Amino acid sequence: MTTILVTGGAGYIGSHTCKLLGSEGFQVVVLDSLEYGHQKSLHISDKKPVFVQGDIGDRKLLEGLFEKYAFDAVVHFAAYTYVSESVKEPGKYYLNNFSKPLTLLDVILKYGCKKFILSSTCATYGNPDYIPIDEKHPQRPLNPYGWSKYFLEQAIKDYHLAHGLSFVFLRYFNASGASEDGLIGEDHDPETHLIPLVLKNIKGEVPELKVFGKDYPTEDGTCIRDYIHVEDLANAHLKALLYLDRKGKSTAFNLGTGTGYSVLEVIKASESVTGKKAAYSFAPRREGDAVSLIADPSKALEDLGWKASWTDLQEIIRSAWSWENGPKNGSYAD
Ligand SMILES: NC(=O)c1ccc[n+]([C@@H]2O[C@H](COP(=O)([O-])OP(=O)(O)OC[C@H]3O[C@@H](n4cnc5c(N)ncnc54)[C@H](O)[C@@H]3O)[C@@H](O)[C@H]2O)c1
Numbered sequence: 001m002t003t004i005l006v007t008g009g010a011g012y013i014g015s016h017t018c019k020l021l022g023s024e025g026f027q028v029v030v031l032d033s034l035e036y037g038h039q040k041s042l043h044i045s046d047k048k049p050v051f052v053q054g055d056i057g058d059r060k061l062l063e064g065l066f067e068k069y070a071f072d073a074v075v076h077f078a079a080y081t082y083v084s085e086s087v088k089e090p091g092k093y094y095l096n097n098f099s100k101p102l103t104l105l106d107v108i109l110k111y112g113c114k115k116f117i118l119s120s121t122c123a124t125y126g127n128p129d130y131i132p133i134d135e136k137h138p139q140r141p142l143n144p145y146g147w148s149k150y151f152l153e154q155a156i157k158d159y160h161l162a163h164g165l166s167f168v169f170l171r172y173f174n175a176s177g178a179s180e181d182g183l184i185g186e187d188h189d190p191e192t193h194l195i196p197l198v199l200k201n202i203k204g205e206v207p208e209l210k211v212f213g214k215d216y217p218t219e220d221g222t223c224i225r226d227y228i229h230v231e232d233l234a235n236a237h238l239k240a241l242l243y244l245d246r247k248g249k250s251t252a253f254n255l256g257t258g259t260g261y262s263v264l265e266v267i268k269a270s271e272s273v274t275g276k277k278a279a280y281s282f283a284p285r286r287e288g289d290a291v292s293l294i295a296d297p298s299k300a301l302e303d304l305g306w307k308a309s310w311t312d313l314q315e316i317i318r319s320a321w322s323w324e325n326g327p328k329n330g331s332y333a334d
């Protein structure tokens with residue numbers, strides 16, 4: 001049986017990926033600090049992962065794990081993810097998203113593991129020169145979060161050249177939605193992402209919804225993003241593992257639907273799914289935001305055989321809405 005180390009596996013995208021990998025017969029070991037993730041999100045897998053609470057920068061803990069398990073690959077989700085926070089506290093992001101993973105990489109190499117899948121991001125591109133964005137587009141991040149991922153990509157490329165580490169960078173666009181069975185979904189504290197905030201506003205849990213910026217050079221003046229369903233992202237990790245198994249070339253893939261929606265379009269779609277109005281007002285632009293990020297996902301189709309199956313924004317929002325209104329897997333203690 002193939003054993004995989006999944007860092008940050010108790011988080012939003014990580015838990016959906018663990019659920020899929022478990023059902024595909026992988027033995028999954030999750031390492032998560034639980035600073036943001038939830039252990040209960042792992043209880044729903046057909047085959048429960050082994051869970052270890054700890055930090056990716058803890059060399060002793062990592063060495064203990066690599067002594068115990070013969071990991072075939074590492075899937076690295078663990079990171080801080082808030083663009084605006086990274087502008088205010090860059091050091092926090094460089095430490096957690098760049099410096100600590102270097103310890104992880106050292107240990108991986110020490111124990112002879114040669115496959116690494118990185119959660120990277122479209123935030124490494126910055127404001128695009130052209131749209132949709134392909135993998136050849138120059139990377140010019142606009143915020144420390146994007147730079148922290150860009151630097152880690154560069155370090156991994158160097159480890160590839162020096163030590164033969166094989167890698168796949170999965171550059172996600174905006175993760176969204178919840179598992180189709182309603183068992184897991186987006187559960188961040190604090191929540192800063194657009195779709196869950198709009199839905200919580202509609203439910204009355206978030207009284208003040210701000211639309212950041214109304215003077216962007218887009219049709220309605222608000223930013224455009226490519227919302228990719230979290231189950232599609234999970235599936236891309238499975239495909240990336242299989243790709244590395246068949247000795248695929250180390251490279252990056254953009255993961256999105258290829259269609260962008262403005263902030264106001266997301267609000268309208270949410271109103272239409274829920275049948276209720278959102279109460280929002282305009283606020284100044286949020287620091288570090290790119291105007292428009294839309295993926296060209298064709299390379300992922302060609303090389304991984306991956307493409308988004310959730311292509312309708314309303315269906316994506318509907319899955320998030322079901323999760324928002326479901327039991328939130330509350331029968332398990334964290
Ligand atoms: N959500 C998105 O739209 C999006 C888009 C592009 C890329 N990404 C990347 O995908 C990954 C997962 O994002 P997410 O939305 O699931 O975030 P998340 O916060 O839900 O998950 C991250 C997990 O990592 C854990 N973690 C953080 N630092 C850690 C550390 N030092 N040691 C151990 N565990 C640690 C957290 O507790 C959390 O469970 C991140 O690397 C993020 O940068 C996310």
Ligand SMILES: O=c1ccn([C@@H]2O[C@H](COP(=O)(O)OP(=O)(O)O[C@H]3O[C@H](CO)[C@@H](O)[C@H](O)[C@H]3O)[C@@H](O)[C@H]2O)c(=O)[nH]1
Nearest residue numbers: 081083121123173174192193194210211212223263286289
């Ligand atoms: O209350 C809000 C929240 C967001 N937005 C806007 O909605 C868009 C999407 O914002 P958000 O949901 O916060 O996602 P991003 O800032 O695009 O960042 C997410 O998506 C990136 C890829 O684009 C990932 O790398 C990051 O980890 C992840 O946080 C942006 O234009 C925001 O300005 C608002 O107007 N009001």
